[in-house]
Every structure is written in C-alpha cells, then in structure tokens.
Amino acid sequence: MSKKPTKKEIQTTGHSWDGIEELNTPLPRWWLWTFYACIVWGVAYSIAMPAWPIFASGATPGLLGSSTRADVDKEIAKFAEMNKAIEEKLVATELTEISSDPELVTYVNNAGGAVFRTWCAQCHGSGAGGNKGFPSLIDSDWLHGGTIDQIYLDVQHGIRDPLDPDTNAAAQMPAHLDDELLEPAQIDEVVQYVRQISGQDADAELATAGAEVFAEWCVSCHGEDAKGMQEMGAPNLTDAIWLYGGDVDTLTTTIRHGRAGVMPSWSYGTTEGTSRLSEVQIRAVSAYVHSLGGGE
C-alpha cells in the first residue's frame, strides 16, 4: 500500500478556463449501486402501491392494497370510536347540566362549533352575530327564548319549516296592507307609535293615533306593553334590537307586507327517516350557541 503512487493520474474533460481544468472524476461505485437500488425500489414501489394512472378509473391499486381514502376512513372511524363515550354522555346529560361539566364544555365547544360553522354560519354569521332577518344569537334578545332547552327545540324542529309538523312558532307577522287589514295612513301612525315606544324620534301626533291602532291590532302578539311574546315568536318592540330594522321605511315595509322568517328543521331529513343533523350534533350546537354569551 505504501508503495502506491499518491499522485493519481487524474483525467480531465479537456475543458479549461483560465487554466482551471474540469476534472473527469469517476463516480464512486456505491453511488452507482445506490442509483440501481433506487430504480429497483421505484419499480417495486409502483407495483406494491397505487401508482399507474388508468384512464377513467383512478390508478392501479397496488399489491399491498394501500389506499389513502381507506386510511382516512379508518382515521374517521377511530375518532368516532374515541368520541363515542363522550357523545353518549352528551345525549344522556340534561341540557341544562352540560355547562357544569368541563369535559362536555370542551366537546361542545369543538364539535358544536364545527356544526355551527358548517350549517349555521351562512345565515347567522360565523361569529353568530346575525344578519338582517337572521337574528343575532349572542345578544340579550331572544325571539323564541334563550334557554338551552328552547334553543335545542328551535334547532331540532326549526322555525316555520313547512316540512316539519312539529316546527316552532306557527304565528307570523301578517301583511296588513296586502291583506287589507289596515289603511296606509293607519300603518304610518302605528310606525310612529312603535318608534316612540322604542325611544326613537317620532311624530307625537301620529304616534298618539298609532297607539289606538296598536291596541287593536298588535297587542295580541306583541303584548300590551309591546315587549313581545316568545311563544308567538313576536319580538320586543321597545328595545334597541331590530331583526329587520327600526327605521321608518323598514317598519312600514314590515307592517305592510308582513314577515315570516324561516329556519330549517335540523332533525327532519330531506328524505323519509333521515335527519339533517344527529341528536349529538343538535345537542352540541345548541349548547355551543347557548355558551356564546347570549344564553339565558
């Protein structure tokens, strides 16, 4: 070994720039074997695993039968299995008791929040702040009641959902002009009265006249004190919260043409025997909504 010449004959490619020659160094043999091993691995992998595209039918399934879709199904099944105990607990627990169980609170925050963002946020907003015609779920005002039991009922059967016979709030705001119940002048008067009792600028003269119209036509649902009736779904007209708007134009439109907001029933399926949301989901989302700050 020690006799070996240490100045190896080194080949160049013949290229030379400013006296710098490009060497033509052979590859190390292990590198070549690694290269072959990679080719073998690649071929074997494409046989063992799903790899080659097949027109219109996905790809070759591979000998090992691996499938990422099946893996996802397995993961979902695994998590469903893991959640089973808490879901059973949620169904078995009184709705009013959920908020005092930290484990259930965590669950409804996550699971109920996911249901809310998937199914409810389109109308009520992702932060549950509501939109015109779709009530805020985090304020102090509830059309049908803000207890968790009432929220649960509303989610379960919806509001005025024609598909669900058990739906809530059969009453609705009549179209007083279209149905020839009131004259336009009477409507203008009652609009001013409603503005007066809700602490907004109003024409006192018209409002006084409007009080009589109100007493005759409105108190049956909105109450003598105009504070609404939750069993009718009739809103409080004396507070600062307006579902459609408290300005003269909107109030006039509301009284002339009526209002009948609809919320789907979530326990009622689009086909017989199905349910849009499961009992667990309905309970979770009800508890979630109740926990957002407006719940009573």
Added chain:
Amino acid sequence: MSSTEPTDDAPLYEAREPIFPKRISGKFRSLKWILMSVMLGIYYITPWIRWNRGPALPDQAVLLDLANRRFFFFGLEIWPHEFYFVAGLLIMAGLGLFLFTSALGRVWCGYACPQTVWTDLFILVERWVEGDRNNRIRLHRQPWNAEKIRKSLTKWTLWLLIGLATGGAWVFYFTDAPTLLANLFTGDASPIAYTTIAVATATTFAFGGFAREQMCIYACPWPRIQAAMMDEDTITIAYREWRGEPRGKLHKGQVAEGQGDCIDCMACFNVCPMGIDIRNGQQLECITCGLCIDACNEIMDKIGKPRGLVGYMALKDEASERAGNKVVNIWKHVLRPRTLVYFTLWSGFGIALVVALFLRSPLDFNVTPNRDPLYVMQGDGTIRNIYTMRIRNKHGEDVTYRISATTPDGEADPTLTLSLEGQEGDTVTVPADQLYNQRLYLEAAPRSDLATTSRTDIDIWVEQVGGEVPVKDSVGTVFNGKEQ
C-alpha cells in the same frame, strides 16, 4: 497534479479504496482525543443530568418535549411562542460557521463534525481489534479465514454497540431518559423510539464503519460551501513545497546534496483518514484534522530538521515564504476585518438573545377583540364587545389575576363595564405553567361616548393578586361602538 486528456476507456465509476490510517501521537492528535472525549461525553451524558423543576414539570436538565411543545434547558424553559430564541440560535450558528470558516477554514470538519468524531472512534476500535496500519492491510489482503472472520465480527459487534448507544442517546433527549430506558428494555417504549434508535444505529454503523470519508467527499454539501467562504488569509493545512522539494529518500550515512527536507517517507499519507497526500496541495478531501502535521513533525524531529514542513498556514503564506519572507504567526491571519465583522454580528446576536432571555416576563398576556361581529347591540342599547384573553402563567404555581379595563391614560371609564364569561367578579385563577383562555366582555352604557364612537382605544390590565412582587401588565386594544 498531472492530468491527461479523456480517453474512451476511462472508468465511469470506481470502488472505494480502503484507507488504513496509521496511529500517530502529537499535539493535534492529543487535541482531537480531548475534543472527542468531551463531545462524546456531552452527547451521551447530557440526557441523564437531572434538574429539579418541581412536581408539575419534568426533571431532566435538557429535554425537547415535543408532545407538550416545550424545550427545557437547565434553568430555561422555552415555550413554542418563544421559538425566536431557536431562530436566534440558528442565526448565531450560521454566523458562527461563517466566522470559523473564514478564520480557521475547515476546523469544524477536522475536529467537531459528528462524522469525523464517530469515524475517529470507529477507527480507534478497528485499530484496537485488528492492529495498526500494516496489520490491517495484511488482514484486508488475506483470504477469509478464522482470524479474519473473528476479528471482523468482533469489530462489527463493537461498532454496532457504539451505534446502538448513539441512537439510544438520541431518543433520550426527547423524553424522560430513565423511564424511556426502562421502557426500551420492557418493550413499552413507543414504536417511534425504536424506529429512531434503529435508524440512528444503522446510519452510525454504516457511516462511521464503512462510508467514512465518502460522506465528506460525496454526500456532504458543507465542504463545497466552505470552499466559497475561504480566502487567502484562511487558515488551512499546507505542505511547504519550497522547503521540502526536491524530495528524496534519506540514506543512512549519506548527505542528501541538493535535496529538500521531505524524505518521501509517506508518514503524512499513512496517517491521513481521508487517504490523500497533503503534498499534492489544497484538496477538496482535506478536512484539516492536523494528523499529517503530527506525523511529519515526528519525522522532522528524527532527522534533525525543523518542524513545520507540513503545517497550518494561510494560502498567501506559501507565496510569501517562497519569496524568502519570515514565517508569519498564523494567529495574525485570524484577526482581520472580515472575521471581526462576523464576530461583531455573532456576538451582537448573542447579547441580544441573552438580554431577551432576561427580559422575559413570567406572564404572557394578550387580548384579541372578536371581529365577527364587531359589537353586539343589547336590548337596552348597551354595546357589548367580546374579546378572547390569553394568559400564560410561567410561574411554577397557580396565580390569581385581576382583570380591569381603562382608557389609554390609565383612567377608569364609568360607562365601561367588564365581565368575564363564567366567572364571578373580575378575577381568574390560572393554573401553574398553563395557557389560559378566557372570554371577556366589555359593555358600554347606552348612548355613552364609547357606545356611539366607531372605534376607541382602551387598555386591558392584568394584575397579580397577592405575591411578593405582583406582576402587572397591560395590552392595548379597541372598543367598537355603533356610530350614530
């Protein structure tokens, strides 16, 4: 270097030529032994150092707790949101490499790189089992017989044990070492631990035992990057050709007329773990480990010539010395503007990190306003804003905090009411070493300025209740009202 034009029968690939580094002793070899013991010692022992952090936290001095996303380093505890410390350390590592490479060349490769250190250890084992260079060459050339099989098996077994210890030590950094060790033997450790140990063992065995210099020459990008960072003042190892040439054998009793100091004894080549001849000049393979210097100095001592035929020097020294100038002390090359700039940057980052470390508050507090919706109109006209408040208690014990809201001047606003979701009063108790989320409501009285202004700056305060030095902190946020 002699070179030839390409020929058609030139080989496209070639086998690794085994290298049998000879045992040597000397200044740099001793330094390498010391560094090797220190670094391997640190690596193997560190996970076993205990550090009392109380009952709630692990008592391992250095622990990368990936599951809980905490990094413990003796008295320090780094949370994930403090990852900038790690980023800072990485920047320091980068600048440190610039500094060391521009000043000392490939000193990392020669002394500190794990590939070098473990290869050195594996060669030590090999030498211990099979003997020194000549014995190993003989063994390599002889056919497989009982002696060769026995020695090879012994060597491989020892290598495997080292590999196992290496891979084993690695996983101890990520979980409690004594528990994991027990679990490893009873089979209760996680599959990830076993897989990691298996991979680390296999790579240590293969890279230290067989691949060795091939990793540096073909696999590692670092030598190539370093080449771009070196200049003619960078310290490297070179052969003083002006002194050594023409080389020639020295025969006893003869005076070597017209010969240089190099007696062509091949000592420098025989000890080289990279299998190169330093007399061929600067080479990509050279990791500047200094063993050839030790080897040559030993020979120079024997033949009564001055040391330093092979030595650490800067590239520009070669030309200067050839021209007859005095040999320059290598440390004069180290201090130059480039290295000083690197050092300044490097130490600047270091100081900034240490300062940041000491300025860390034992409390992290932030408040995020809920932007959907911006505000909630309550029935009586009250405007409510919803905030998410996060308190991270870095004390080792539960702490109660009082929360309050003020104007940016620090004054209380009578129209503003603060309440905490699910809490009585204005205090929250945050468990030790926990991140605590709390929903916070601020309510502005009907028709107050806050309620009718679209956006008002406010401060939320958190103040420790009790404690020797109560911690107090505030963050600025906004209150959104309904503009009228």
